[in-house]
Amino acid sequence: MKFSLSSILLIALAAESTVASSWFSKAAYNKWHETELERWLSDHNVPYPTPADRKDLENLVKSNWDSKVATPYNDWEPAQLQSYLKAKGTEVKKGSESNKQSLVSQVQSAWHESADTASNSYNSVKDWIFDGWTDSQLKEFLDKNNVPVPQPRKRDTMLAAARSNYESIAKKLNQAAHYPGDWLYESWSESDLKEFLDERGVPVPQPTTRDKLIASVRRNSRLSATQMRDSAASASASAKASKESLSDALLESWSDSKIKEWADSNGIKVPQGSKRNELLALARKHRDTLTGDKVASSASSAFGAATSNAQNQYAKATDDASLKTDDAFNEAVGSWSDSRLKAFLDARGVPVPQGGNKDELIKQVRLNKHKAATGWSAWTFDTWTTENLRNWLSTQNNKVAKKSGATRNELFKQAQDSYASASKSGGSNYASVTSYLASATDAAKDSTFDTWSDSDLKSYLDSYGVPNYQGSNTNELRAMARRNANYFRYGTSTPQDSMFARLQSGAQWVFDQLKIGVSGGRQTASYEAQKAGDAVKEGATSATNRAGEAAQKAGDKVREEL
Secondary structure (H helix, E strand, O other): OOOOHHHHHHHHHHHHHHHHHHHHHOOHHHHOOHHHHHHHHHHOOOOOOOOOOHHHHHHHHHHHHHHHHHOHHHHOOHHHHHHHHHHOOOOOOOOOOOOHHHHHHHHHHHOOOOHHHHHHHHHOHHHOOOOOOOHHHHHHHHHHOOOOOOOOOOHHHHHHHHHHHHHHHHHHOOOOOOOOOHHHHOOOOHHHHHHHHHHOOOOOOOOOOHHHHHHHHHHHHHHHHHHHHHHHHHHHHHHHHHHHHHHHHHHHHOOHHHHHHHHHHOOOOOOOOOOHHHHHHHHHHOHHHHHOOOHHHHHHOOOOOOOOOOOOHHHHHHHHHHHHHHHHHHHHHOOOOHHHHHHHHHHOOOOOOOOOOHHHHHHHHHHOOOOOOOOOOHHHHHHOOHHHHHHHHHHOOOHHHHOOOOOHHHHHHHHHHHHHHHHHHOHHHHHHHHHHHHHHHHHOOHHHHHHOOHHHHHHHHHHHOOOOOOOOOHHHHHHHHHHHHHHHHHOOOOHHHOHHHHHHHHHHHHHHHHHHHHHHHHHHHHHHHHHHOHHHHHHHHHHHHHHHHHHHHHHHHHHHHO
16 A cells, blocks of 8 residues: 555654554564565575574564565666666666666666555465466466366466465465465476576576575565566557557558458458448457557566467567577577587586587587576686685685786686586585685676776687677677676576566567558558559649658657657
8 A cells, every 4th residue: 555645744643653563563474484484584595593483583574574575676786776777667877887876776766666565465475476477387387286277278267266276275285375385386397497587687596406496486576576567567558559649640541442451451341332431430440450469458468478478469579589589699609619518518417418519519508598507616717806716716725826927817727626626526625615605606796897807808708719809899898708608607598688678579569560550551652642643643742741740740659658
């Protein structure tokens, strides 16, 4: 529930302490089981004592609730903050692209919901937990739990069945339902979990485990469902407004024969002898088909179904955007060196084809693009700065770390060798290495490339086999380094290639269809004017100009809407 400022002030003046105590008494987590409280704390990386009584756990959740639920963006990385602003149609302030504090401030200004709304949503998890599931995942969940769904199995019907049976399924499995456990994702593969995060621009924990993937999916499900609804609603409104503003301009510019041709192509029967006003009325009646299969309604249902509903044109547009992302990944790995391809597979526990050629390696990498990295490797040091590497080697008493003129490449190779040696020997030595890696990896984010020299960047790109950096400036080298590093660590997607961008791409598709229509209208008007002959040339030209002006005006309005 949202309150006006005046209402809040009146309530505060009347009973400030009563309001505060009643709000916390109604908090969703008051009803949670101990295991659910522990699960929430674990999901949000909040340490808690074991054993602990329920009251202590609840107080820990309470003290972290606002920062993790109401304002989660404070924990986001710059790339995810930028992704959110882009999805909201907000331009990132120039010069603040890597400034987390500035980005957080911008996200805070554009944030889409109040603290009350965010908190209240946890009173009914079933209302949003399934929103991002594909049709096949819903079907598998319902079949596995013997929930009958009337044929044909439409998405809305399956969603309703999943929501209405959610609590009874949890009870039957003897599981808690307020903050669901891993049981809910039992039928999901690790690749399914990672793909869910990839599509929503959520950085996948690296290295990861199935438990970490589920925790990240669970932690981000509500926020992504809310964002998808907002994006779909905005696209739907834009599509509807665009269609209605342009249809008349298009139709007025079409000849009678063009309207009949359009009607025939869309399976609309035209009564014999219909006059122009009757043709126009018939076309307006079926105007939904002007921009494809009812774009507005397609946009409304696009979120959550965009990956599985290939039959409606809006979803097709979003899928086309996803295919472009996949194509970019496929193109990038096609030029990678054999050592990079093998390292990608090694990091994900995928057996490397013995004696296989490069084509076989590329094939395996593409097949496993959504598989998450499962452990540390010698390539963990890949994006570490010279300072990070030197500090790490110092802990290993490595002589090269003390060498003043050591290059980054030398330090990197020494780090790889040191890791390989510890990995081979195992025991306490390897445990200390992985412990250091866990604490230090956060220091090696995308921004580390900002401190690299051109020669280090070129050497890094050489390790991928990137051949086309010659003549590139520093910013271009950094961009290429980040792109390949993201592909290597995360697979097909980065936070900028999220489903929200795909929805925006769908909205752009609508606009493109309308532009095509405007162009078609102009061409038809021009053709009809030419065919009319010199006798009516002046009148036809005037009509063409009017049609073009009307179409241009409508097109400008569409551009504003989108």
